[in-house]
Amino acid sequence: xxxxxxxxxxxxxxxxxxxxxxxxxxxxxxxxxxxxxxxxxxxxxxxxxxxxxxxxxxxxxxxxxxxxxxxxxxxxxxxxxxxxxxxxxxxxxxxxxxxxxxxxxxxxxxxxxxxxxxxxxxxxxxxxxxxxxxxxxxxxxxxxxxxxxxxxxxxxxxxxxxxxxxxxxxxxxxxxxxxxxxxxxxxxxxxxxxxxxxxxxxxxxxxxxxxxxxxxxxxxxxxxxxxxxxxxxxxxxxxxxxxxxxxxxxxxxxxxxxxxxxxxxxxxxxxxxxxxxxxxxxxxxxxxxxx
Numbered sequence: 001x002x003x004x005x006x007x008x009x010x011x012x013x014x015x016x017x018x019x020x021x022x023x024x025x026x027x028x029x030x031x032x033x034x035x036x037x038x039x040x041x042x043x044x045x046x047x048x049x050x051x052x053x054x055x056x057x058x059x060x061x062x063x064x065x066x067x068x069x070x071x072x073x074x075x076x077x078x079x080x081x082x083x084x085x086x087x088x089x090x091x092x093x094x095x096x097x098x099x100x101x102x103x104x105x106x107x108x109x110x111x112x113x114x115x116x117x118x119x120x121x122x123x124x125x126x127x128x129x130x131x132x133x134x135x136x137x138x139x140x141x142x143x144x145x146x147x148x149x150x151x152x153x154x155x156x157x158x159x160x161x162x163x164x165x166x167x168x169x170x171x172x173x174x175x176x177x178x179x180x181x182x183x184x185x186x187x188x189x190x191x192x193x194x195x196x197x198x199x200x201x202x203x204x205x206x207x208x209x210x211x212x213x214x215x216x217x218x219x220x221x222x223x224x225x226x227x228x229x230x231x232x233x234x235x236x237x238x239x240x241x242x243x244x245x246x247x248x249x250x251x252x253x254x255x256x257x258x259x260x261x262x263x264x265x266x267x268x269x270x271x272x273x274x275x276x277x278x279x280x281x282x283x284x285x286x287x288x289x290x291x
Contacts, residue, residue, distance in 0.1 A: 019268070020260040024289055027271035028078070028179075028206065029279060033058060033066055040279040041073070045286075048075045051142075051272065054082040056114045064098050071102060078142070079104065082112025083126035088119045092126070096134040106140035108179070124164055131172045140175040142206065147192035148183040159199060166203050179206040179272040186258035193266045206270035207259065209252045211282030213275070252285060 028049040031037055044050065050070050054063045060081060067077035079099070086092055099107065109123045109130075120126040123143060131138065143165050146158055162178065169176030183189055193205060252273065259268065275282045 017260040019263040023271045036277040043280040051078045054080040083120040084112040084114040084117035108142040145178040147189045177204040180208040204269040206272040208272045211273045211275035
């Protein structure tokens with residue numbers, strides 16, 4: 001049993017907002033291909049949506065290997081395909097072929113953290129090639145978005161990239177969505193998404209939320225995975241720290257509750273849980289909310 005404890009406060013999500021409840025019921029568990037993974041897979045609910053990240057220290061084949069194992073266990077894996085880790089068109093074709101053999105109809109595409117890119121410097125470049133090769137096989141694609149901004153990319157460029165991907169998905173006939181990168185401020189997320197909707201962004205949004213993760217691990221892994229802006233927000237806002245963290249663990253309801261009433265209005269259709277491989281505790285939170 002995990003030692004992580006999360007604050008057990010009453011949640012009205014299930015009573016007041018069916019859209020938020022539905023999103024929690026079929027939340028996406030994000031897993032990282034590191035040593036702690038195998039011990040946590042057994043805690044996934046049956047037929048779980050599982051997003052498997054791509055590590056620059058490994059290969060995209062390693063991500064797809066984990067997806068194959070999850071398929072054998074009866075889950076619905078979604079591989080992260082990091083564009084900067086793709087060598088050339090032949091590599092893209094090999095990835096598409098393996099997705100076809102495994103029967104993977106959904107992917108999540110990011111630019112990735114590889115310092116020296118292969119044939120693609122960004123997600124859009126890879127997606128154009130991949131969707132042309134995988135036409136008819138991959139029917140759903142997720143991409144990232146940044147309510148809290150990006151350390152190296154201006155806000156206008158982030159918006160333009162989302163709109164370009166939206167147009168590409170329409171042309172390719174695939175169902176697109178975006179999952180928000182980690183942001184701890186409900187107000188920031190709401191204002192960002194309201195502005196994007198006003199500018200014509202129409203894709204469904206999956207709200208990216210940390211799972212039930214102990215504070216030390218969240219801060220350490222968050223800095224490693226490039227969410228420093230949100231973590232700086234926490235450090236500057238002591239009241240936010242008190243609200244967001246229990247004695248040892250983060251409670252996802254702290255971010256979901258303030259946004260629950262806006263799910264339908266803003267087109268939030270899913271929850272993307274950054275579990276940092278602490279699946280057991282996040283699963284207990286999910287069961288508690290749905291109960």
